[in-house]
Amino acid sequence: MKTYVCGHRNPDTDSVMSACALAELRRRTGEIEGEIEAICAGRLPEKASWVFDRFSTRPVRAKLDVYVRVKDLMDASLPIIDASTPLVDALRLLESSGESSLPVRGEGGRFVGMLSPAKLLSLFIAKADLTIPVGDAPLHHCSQTLLATDRVHDIRKAALRNSHNHFPVVDDEGRILGTLLKRAFAEEPPFRMILVDHNETEQGIPGLEELPIVEVVDHHRIAFAATRDPIKYTADTVGSTCTLVARMYRAAGERPTKDMAGVLIAGIVADTLLFQSPTTTAADRAMCAWLEKLCGESAASIFEGLSSVASPLASMSAAEALASDSKAYFEGGMKFVLAQIEESNMAVFYRHADELASEMDARLAAEGLDFMALMVTDPVRGNSELLFRGAESVSRQLPYRRSGRGTWLMPGVLSRKKQLLPEIISAIA
Numbered sequence: 284m285k286t287y288v289c290g291h292r293n294p295d296t297d298s299v300m301s302a303c304a305l306a307e308l309r310r311r312t313g314e315i316e317g318e319i320e321a322i323c324a325g326r327l328p329e330k331a332s333w334v335f336d337r338f339s340t341r342p343v344r345a346k347l348d349v350y351v352r353v354k355d356l357m358d359a360s361l362p363i364i365d366a367s368t369p370l371v372d373a374l375r376l377l378e379s380s381g382e383s384s385l386p387v388r389g390e391g392g393r394f395v396g397m398l399s400p401a402k403l404l405s406l407f408i409a410k411a412d413l414t415i416p417v418g419d420a421p422l423h424h425c426s427q428t429l430l431a432t433d434r435v436h437d438i439r440k441a442a443l444r445n446s447h448n449h450f451p452v453v454d455d456e457g458r459i460l461g462t463l464l465k466r467a468f469a470e471e472p473p474f475r476m477i478l479v480d481h482n483e484t485e486q487g488i489p490g491l492e493e494l495p496i497v498e499v500v501d502h503h504r505i506a507f508a509a510t511r512d513p514i515k516y517t518a519d520t521v522g523s524t525c526t527l528v529a530r531m532y533r534a535a536g537e538r539p540t541k542d543m544a545g546v547l548i549a550g551i552v553a554d555t556l557l558f559q560s561p562t563t564t565a566a567d568r569a570m571c572a573w574l575e576k577l578c579g580e581s582a583a584s585i586f587e588g589l590s591s592v593a594s595p596l597a598s599m600s601a602a603e604a605l606a607s608d609s610k611a612y613f614e615g616g617m618k619f620v621l622a623q624i625e626e627s628n629m630a631v632f633y634r635h636a637d638e639l640a641s642e643m644d645a646r647l648a649a650e651g652l653d654f655m656a657l658m659v660t661d662p663v664r665g666n667s668e669l670l671f672r673g674a675e676s677v678s679r680q681l682p683y684r685r686s687g688r689g690t691w692l693m694p695g696v697l698s699r700k701k702q703l704l705p706e707i708i709s710a711i712a
């Protein structure tokens with residue numbers, strides 16, 4: 284059993300750092316059995332790489348999804364029989380395995396068939412020579428062959444209908460890797476999830492919906508589904524999830540290492556824009572002050588370092604920049620996406636505005652969205668500008684002034700969650 288700690292899709296610094304620090308805390312407190320691994324839902328952002336580099340911490344692993352695959356359920360302890368093995372030895376192996384059939388491996392590791400007693404009956408009746416290689420004996424081939432990378436979700440139904448209980452598992456080249464037993468489908472999934480910095484399944488890593496969630500640590504609105512078992516749920520209206528994780532270290536009587544304190548500070552200053560964002564609370568400042576002492580570096584210098592990492596607009600294509608921090612919402616019968624990009628040089632944004640607008644139009648069509656908005660935030664001056672495509676019935680209602688460039692000016696607006704989203708929701712209403 285393995286537990287993944289994971290932030291939202293299109294991860295930001297707070298999401299990645301809170302996953303990293305909470306995984307470490309849960310490893311220390313030892314209340315979870317098995318391996319605990321922090322992962323990142325998709326590509327690790329540049330800023331996150333910078334933080335891990337600066338604080339000599341192993342970067343969390345980027346993972347596209349957490350779907351359970353055939354290889355995760357495969358029983359690796361069951362033997363694979365080599366085709367050159369004398370039949371009599373192969374039968375002994377079969378008997379000692381306690382299984383009714385085992386896969387046979389031929390030349391180049393290829394799967395050649397399943398060895399099962401029923402298939403061999405004719406040999407016994409004919410009193411055939413049992414020293415022949417198992418590869419020359421009758422094997423059965425009717426079994427459903429599974430690819431190691433198949434999603435269990437996709438093959439489960441057909442496998443359960445199949446009369447066989449043993450399925451050979453092969454790689455893309457047809458080489459045999461092992462056996463999946465039908466009874467594995469009835470067992471609990473091999474992964475569990477801890478969510479940080481989000482709680483809405485649609486915002487989480489794909490595959491999440493099929494796994495048990497054992498803990499949530501978050502500072503967003505709650506739109507969480509009912510659970511089967513009790514879970515740990517830590518939520519508060521603070522400026523960053525890393526503030527909550529730091530508080531949990533304190534409550535557990537644990538001290539983050541010097542480097543982990545730096546990782547947590549990075550998450551706090553990234554989400555609160557060094558305490559300038561209106562989402563900032565006294566708890567964010569207090570936890571950061573404690574972490575600064577442990578880390579030996581100031582929050583301001585860490586924020587400065589983070590801000591120096593190339594902005595998405597300068598270093599990525601329009602599509603990638605829009606995807607780097609975008610969240611999907613369903614509200615009042617409308618489906619929409621709100622993306623946010625930090626850019627301290629607005630001239631870079633104006634240069635890319637047309638390209639961004641046409642990419643947004645393409646996404647409206649491709650994803651059937653009612654509208655999409657991009658909030659470009661200048662953390663240094665504390666302002667944002669909004670690019671809005673789609674539903675004019677909504678954009679007309681927004682309380683912002685239009686600029687000559689066709690964008691909306693948002694002086695003093697820094698938070699998508701606390702400032703933009705409520706305006707969007709009331710515009711829809």
Ligand SMILES: [Mn+2]
Binds near residue numbers: 297298502522523
């Ligand atoms: Mn956050």
